[in-house]
Amino acid sequence: MADLIVEVITVGSELLHGLVPNTNLDLVGGLLAEAGLWPSYHATVGDDPEHLGEAFRTAVHRADLVIVTGGLGPTQDDITRKVIATVFRRRLILDRAVLDQIRGRFRERGMDMPPMNESQALIPRGANVIENPRGSAPGLHFAHLETEIFALPGVPSEAEAMVRAYVVPFLKNRNPGLVSGLRVVRTIGIGESALAERLQGFELEEPELRLGTIARASGVDLHVSASSVDAMWLQGALDRGERKLLERAGSHAYALGSQTLAEVVAEALLNRKLTLATAESFTGGQVGAAVVATPGSSRYYQGGVIAYSNESKETLLGVSKETLRRHGAVSAEVAKEMARGARERLGASCSVSTTGIAGPDGGTPEKPVGLCFLGFSSAGEGEAAERFLFGGSRGDIIARATFFALDLVRRSLGAGVAWSEPSSRS
Amino acid sequence: MADLIVEVITVGSELLHGLVPNTNLDLVGGLLAEAGLWPSYHATVGDDPEHLGEAFRTAVHRADLVIVTGGLGPTQDDITRKVIATVFRRRLILDRAVLDQIRGRFRERGMDMPPMNESQALIPRGANVIENPRGSAPGLHFAHLETEIFALPGVPSEAEAMVRAYVVPFLKNRNPGLVSGLRVVRTIGIGESALAERLQGFELEEPELRLGTIARASGVDLHVSASSVDAMWLQGALDRGERKLLERAGSHAYALGSQTLAEVVAEALLNRKLTLATAESFTGGQVGAAVVATPGSSRYYQGGVIAYSNESKETLLGVSKETLRRHGAVSAEVAKEMARGARERLGASCSVSTTGIAGPDGGTPEKPVGLCFLGFSSAGEGEAAERFLFGGSRGDIIARATFFALDLVRRSLGAGVAWSEPSSRS
Numbered sequence: 001m002a003d004l005i006v007e008v009i010t011v012g013s014e015l016l017h018g019l020v021p022n023t024n025l026d027l028v029g030g031l032l033a034e035a036g037l038w039p040s041y042h043a044t045v046g047d048d049p050e051h052l053g054e055a056f057r058t059a060v061h062r063a064d065l066v067i068v069t070g071g072l073g074p075t076q077d078d079i080t081r082k083v084i085a086t087v088f089r090r091r092l093i094l095d096r097a098v099l100d101q102i103r104g105r106f107r108e109r110g111m112d113m114p115p116m117n118e119s120q121a122l123i124p125r126g127a128n129v130i131e132n133p134r135g136s137a138p139g140l141h142f143a144h145l146e147t148e149i150f151a152l153p154g155v156p157s158e159a160e161a162m163v164r165a166y167v168v169p170f171l172k173n174r175n176p177g178l179v180s181g182l183r184v185v186r187t188i189g190i191g192e193s194a195l196a197e198r199l200q201g202f203e204l205e206e207p208e209l210r211l212g213t214i215a216r217a218s219g220v221d222l223h224v225s226a227s228s229v230d231a232m233w234l235q236g237a238l239d240r241g242e243r244k245l246l247e248r249a250g251s252h253a254y255a256l257g258s259q260t261l262a263e264v265v266a267e268a269l270l271n272r273k274l275t276l277a278t279a280e281s282f283t284g285g286q287v288g289a290a291v292v293a294t295p296g297s298s299r300y301y302q303g304g305v306i307a308y309s310n311e312s313k314e315t316l317l318g319v320s321k322e323t324l325r326r327h328g329a330v331s332a333e334v335a336k337e338m339a340r341g342a343r344e345r346l347g348a349s350c351s352v353s354t355t356g357i358a359g360p361d362g363g364t365p366e367k368p369v370g371l372c373f374l375g376f377s378s379a380g381e382g383e384a385a386e387r388f389l390f391g392g393s394r395g396d397i398i399a400r401a402t403f404f405a406l407d408l409v410r411r412s413l414g415a416g417v418a419w420s421e422p423s424s425r426s
Numbered sequence: 427m428a429d430l431i432v433e434v435i436t437v438g439s440e441l442l443h444g445l446v447p448n449t450n451l452d453l454v455g456g457l458l459a460e461a462g463l464w465p466s467y468h469a470t471v472g473d474d475p476e477h478l479g480e481a482f483r484t485a486v487h488r489a490d491l492v493i494v495t496g497g498l499g500p501t502q503d504d505i506t507r508k509v510i511a512t513v514f515r516r517r518l519i520l521d522r523a524v525l526d527q528i529r530g531r532f533r534e535r536g537m538d539m540p541p542m543n544e545s546q547a548l549i550p551r552g553a554n555v556i557e558n559p560r561g562s563a564p565g566l567h568f569a570h571l572e573t574e575i576f577a578l579p580g581v582p583s584e585a586e587a588m589v590r591a592y593v594v595p596f597l598k599n600r601n602p603g604l605v606s607g608l609r610v611v612r613t614i615g616i617g618e619s620a621l622a623e624r625l626q627g628f629e630l631e632e633p634e635l636r637l638g639t640i641a642r643a644s645g646v647d648l649h650v651s652a653s654s655v656d657a658m659w660l661q662g663a664l665d666r667g668e669r670k671l672l673e674r675a676g677s678h679a680y681a682l683g684s685q686t687l688a689e690v691v692a693e694a695l696l697n698r699k700l701t702l703a704t705a706e707s708f709t710g711g712q713v714g715a716a717v718v719a720t721p722g723s724s725r726y727y728q729g730g731v732i733a734y735s736n737e738s739k740e741t742l743l744g745v746s747k748e749t750l751r752r753h754g755a756v757s758a759e760v761a762k763e764m765a766r767g768a769r770e771r772l773g774a775s776c777s778v779s780t781t782g783i784a785g786p787d788g789g790t791p792e793k794p795v796g797l798c799f800l801g802f803s804s805a806g807e808g809e810a811a812e813r814f815l816f817g818g819s820r821g822d823i824i825a826r827a828t829f830f831a832l833d834l835v836r837r838s839l840g841a842g843v844a845w846s847e848p849s850s851r852s
Contacts, residue, residue, distance in 0.1 A: 013464075015451075015468070016451070016464060016466070016467075016468060025441075025442070026448070038439075038442060040442070040471065040472060040474065040477050041469065041470070041471055041477060041480075042441070042468075042469065042470035042471075043467065043468065043469050044467070044468035044469075045466065045468075046464075048466070051466050054467075054488060055467070058484050062480060192499065192500070192501060193500050193501065193540045193542055193543060194540070196501045196502075196542065197542075212439055212440065212473065212503060213501060213503060214438075214440040215499075215581070223440075278711070278732065280711065280714075283715070283718075284711070284714040284715045284717060284718030284719075284727070285704070285706065285711025285712060285713065285715040286711060286714075286715035287711065288706075288712075288714075288734075289709070289711040289715050291710060292708070292709075292710030292711070292734065292784070292824070293710075293820070293821060293824070295784075295785070295786055295787065296787070297734075298734060298735070298788075301734050301735075302734060302735045302737075303731070303732045303733050303734035303738040304711065304731075304732040305729070305730075305732070305742070306704065306714040306729045306731070306732065307729050308714075308718065308723075308724060308727050308728060308729035308730075309724070309727075309728045309729055309772075311728075312728055315771065316729070316731070316742070316771065316772070345741065345742065346735075346738055346741075346742070347737065347741075358718070358721075360721055361722070362724075389535070391535075391560065391561075392560060392583050393560075394721055395583075395719060396583055398715075398718070398719070
């Protein structure tokens, strides 16, 4: 099954114009991974019959499975049905049962079906209709030579429901033997090339595992994947691969799978019955926003202070005028006093602080753009600060400082995945 | 120029596996639009030499311009350079000058260049090197038959800098005749169908302008575009289209082009010589983070308080225990007291506050998930609050509240684009 070539085609001019993020590939790709399949190609074309026709011809030439999303709506922009009819020489036939369903859907919402929606009941000859539980556009499924083609609506929630209810079961039935799996080990604070050096030899030791690295703003994710007809073997091989990745990444590993750094920090705080406060200067609240992105954050997050001006560092956090004068706002000393001030004033057990220069202006030879100090304070152990120099744009620098602030909390609490038992995961 | 067929290829297995959102098409597409070009095809392939080779062959067959992002890093996963060498029969030659630049980049950061980075100085014979101002991977530019091919790194900020500095100027020079243009009017607080009603008849009045609407988390963007060999005509037509969009959107229009809501707020504060403070509960700092995303924000942003717990609303913002008890934390009264507290304690001329229920838990029939109150306070006019009910996930609700908080500042200051002179823009 892993040998099947899968292509996803997403249709819509808005997707090509840098106007709307294209989420359907991620959606379909993520769902197919559950069936042990990974797309090999993803193509996006606008609402142009000629371009979609070319994409279809390319896809059936190189892929065994083609999943198309978009272009099934009722307007003139919606070209998928017509292009299928032309390219695959399948006449469009009005399907009365489908038409009744569409009418019924409008009636349920107390509306008459607009005449233009009738076109959604035109089905290419011989195609199966895929029911749409969430909208009016039905999906289509047919085979062309050796290639299976699924056409789904572009609305993500509709496409998702139809992949889950129809496409994945169809594929699993068709290939009952083979199973596949993917494990992800997330790291922070170590570069891609340094990790690659630590991983040297891995591929020789584990020739049946595919190894990959993904550089993200938060750090590098390592992943191993494999396919097999032997589910027991697969499980064992993935466990072994994951354990090796954890060993080699050491304390840089902070999470498995899709768990976020904020979730790891949340778990560590809850396990230790601690509460957190934040004191932010140049990150402007992004550390706090990252903390509250996790549901249930009110159980451990007390709140914070965004001390953007020097005055607010003094008045809201009690940083001393003398420290600011002597060391400057971007210094280890100010980071420590900010952290202590936030912890004390918010009555939290521990706290983290940020002060730095996000740029593009405001840098000096001594304190360049990207320089940043992160502070940590805890009731028992006082204050500590670390110095960082981040590269990239203003947004990159703020985002990196935010991740490293969360990681400072994680490391200060001794949390991570390096010590957990990877084989206990399924 | 609008007739050139453009294809964007993004390379990376993680992009196909539903692990990482693919933002480079949006990025490149948005930048090309500035040069009057829109991609016709977008293809994504994994780190598989055979699939990338197939994508290259398909692209040069159907496109005049091909922009590839990704696969230029130093690891074995990074295949773009090698595949270019194979598919286009261009031997890789070590470029000493590029190697020195890469070494210099590491030296600046006090590091030795890891040996594997040497591969980034391998340049396909005859290709131009595109300088990378933000990272170690240089870009490549060469022509194959009639097709121009640009290979750029996958890191978005690096690719962005290189498209701006090299690709767009190259394309503008090459096609001096046809000009194209795009105007965007950004709106907030009005739905797509309500806007569509206000825009009825536009396409009949302006048959030569293409009109589109794009629903974003922040609101709906309206755009008009056109191409012509007559630059004067184009300018006039776009001015007229933009003015009509502004008239019909009314006070919902907050910005033109790619200007963000935070930038509009920044301009309004600077023009009026005002300073801003924030008081956030459930948005956890995201309003502050949105404010400081704009360079130079220290000129008008004093800072803020993230009052996540009820205690911190009292101790850090002076919200009265009585108000909290009587109305609850999620109420117009608390929003107003939070805003006043932040303004006074941070010594700002005005302030905005957020309190609400982000979910997924914590809702009640009276105060459901998504309920939110936003407060505004100014020295002259006291406090006001507005009630909102947002839908979507926890992240959606927080993001929407953040946009509407910025918009409350904008509206309170009487800022926007409805009153500006659109024809003064170039």
